[in-house]
Amino acid sequence: MEHYNMNLTLKVWRQKNNKAKGGFETYKLSDISSEMSFLEMVDVLNEQLIREGQDPIAFDHDCREGICGTCSMYIDGKPHGPWHANTTCQLHMRAYKDGDTITIEPWRANAFPVIKDLMVDRTSFDRIIQAGGFISVNTGNAVDANAIPINKDDADASFAAAACIGCGACVAACKNSSAMLFVSAKVSHLALLPQGQPEHKGRALNMIAQMDKEGFGSCTNTGACEAVCPKEISLENIARLNNEYLGAGLTVNN
Amino acid sequence: MKWSEFFTSSIGKKFVMALTGIFLILFLIVHVGLNACIFATWFDSEDHGAMFNKAAHFMGANWVPRLLEIGLFAGILLHIFQGYALEMKNRSTRSVGYAVKLGNRGSKWYSRSMGLLGTLVFLFLIVHIAQFWVPSRITGLEETIIDGKPYHDLYRRMIEVFQQPWVVALYLVGCASLLFHLLHGFQSSFRTIGVVNKRYMSLIQATGVAFSIIVVLLFALMPISMHLGWVK
Numbered sequence A: 001m002e003h004y005n006m007n008l009t010l011k012v013w014r015q016k017n018n019k020a021k022g023g024f025e026t027y028k029l030s031d032i033s034s035e036m037s038f039l040e041m042v043d044v045l046n047e048q049l050i051r052e053g054q055d056p057i058a059f060d061h062d063c064r065e066g067i068c069g070t071c072s073m074y075i076d077g078k079p080h081g082p083w084h085a086n087t088t089c090q091l092h093m094r095a096y097k098d099g100d101t102i103t104i105e106p107w108r109a110n111a112f113p114v115i116k117d118l119m120v121d122r123t124s125f126d127r128i129i130q131a132g133g134f135i136s137v138n139t140g141n142a143v144d145a146n147a148i149p150i151n152k153d154d155a156d157a158s159f160a161a162a163a164c165i166g167c168g169a170c171v172a173a174c175k176n177s178s179a180m181l182f183v184s185a186k187v188s189h190l191a192l193l194p195q196g197q198p199e200h201k202g203r204a205l206n207m208i209a210q211m212d213k214e215g216f217g218s219c220t221n222t223g224a225c226e227a228v229c230p231k232e233i234s235l236e237n238i239a240r241l242n243n244e245y246l247g248a249g250l251t252v253n254n
Numbered sequence B: 001m002k003w004s005e006f007f008t009s010s011i012g013k014k015f016v017m018a019l020t021g022i023f024l025i026l027f028l029i030v031h032v033g034l035n036a037c038i039f040a041t042w043f044d045s046e047d048h049g050a051m052f053n054k055a056a057h058f059m060g061a062n063w064v065p066r067l068l069e070i071g072l073f074a075g076i077l078l079h080i081f082q083g084y085a086l087e088m089k090n091r092s093t094r095s096v097g098y099a100v101k102l103g104n105r106g107s108k109w110y111s112r113s114m115g116l117l118g119t120l121v122f123l124f125l126i127v128h129i130a131q132f133w134v135p136s137r138i139t140g141l142e143e144t145i146i147d148g149k150p151y152h153d154l155y156r157r158m159i160e161v162f163q164q165p166w167v168v169a170l171y172l173v174g175c176a177s178l179l180f181h182l183l184h185g186f187q188s189s190f191r192t193i194g195v196v197n198k199r200y201m202s203l204i205q206a207t208g209v210a211f212s213i214i215v216v217l218l219f220a221l222m223p224i225s226m227h228l229g230w231v232k
Helices: A038-051 A123-132 A152-162 A169-173 A180-191 A200-213 A224-228 A236-251 B003-008 B010-042 B050-061 B063-091 B114-139 B154-161 B165-192 B198-227
Strands: A005-014 A023-033 A101-105 A114-116 B143-146 B149-152
Touching (some): A023 A038, A123 A180, A123 A200, A180 A236, A200 A236, A200 B010, B010 B063, B010 B198, B050 B063, B050 B114, B063 B114, B154 B198, B165 B198
Parallel strands (some): A005 A101
Antiparallel strands (some): A005 A023
16 A cells, blocks of 8 residues: 555544533644554644643553554544544554544543543443453363353354443444443343353343443434444344343342 | 332333334234225225225224223323433433534434434324314214214315315325334334344344335325325
């Protein structure tokens, strides 16, 4: 692929802290290489801001190889930017051309309050996991991986759901700020396996109770979450979560 | 878990929406089927609405449909109130909106507009009930004699009402709103009640699209046919 340099205009959401009123700031960037990653481009801008004695833009990032779920920008109206099934850190500047204007916003949801600039607080996801996204096993030697036979289709579906990195793009894209795709992935990958069975009723009930408590909206099956998910988590998982929740809610004996 | 907790959880509320929605979908089959009796005149020139008037009479004269009618009104009201409650709750989850919106890149416009489409259907229903249900059940209608017995002439009422162009236009807006409400609602309700199986889900999706289009086309054909004199 041919290398080229470009000049860009960036409109970035700046907000000092959770209480402050934020707003867009416009920045000019020149000579950005098409071979940079999107976050490297923001790094260049931050270096520029530091040299000018300004406050650099705060944004989340960690592994920068698309597997940790930390990066989070809402780029030109789409979580993680224009590419399909991709995280912001894996977005590269060859997606843009000279003279482009790029608008960057934080995830917007009351359950994800802005900490600063493009950083949001996603600990609500941690609390949902704590409410039931686990299985209880005895410690000690690791058991034989093949001790319990598992149907290949179920294992594959479970693995596909387990690919969720908990980035929150689903919440950011959903018109209801619903966390159902995330919760459904976390419930599904355990519910599909025999190891997840002993706790499956309580898991669905407790995780949904926590999700509601955190102030996420409810699912209206629009499919926006699935369309923007960097790990292509399927909407089918939401139906499975509904199934798990209704099954548990209608049959628990307490 | 208390029942109250179950039905007030986010999924519990959606469960109520889905069940009432499916109930209303079933009602549409009955409604469109009975009303399609007006087209009997195309197959029997002596009909003059007799088959339709008898069918309409059956719906009012028998305790089974009368009981279902109470359930229907309850179902509609529950669907409406729960729908608005969910819409308001969902709208309150994002105090600061986006400058650039995702729009149609992630979902269909009608999937995101169920509140608006439902409101249009609801407004249409008010006019529709005032035009037909109220005179038929409460204030009374002119009678016609079929096979020596008196029947409410609901058929004549339809022809009169649909002479007004604005009424026909209003019914077509109502039909269009219902079409898009159903295109999303039909398949969404089955997802909400937990249909995971891919084979059944694709069957449901195809059925949903066919159902929405066929039912709405038949409904839309009624005011059009009567206005243009295809059904006299």
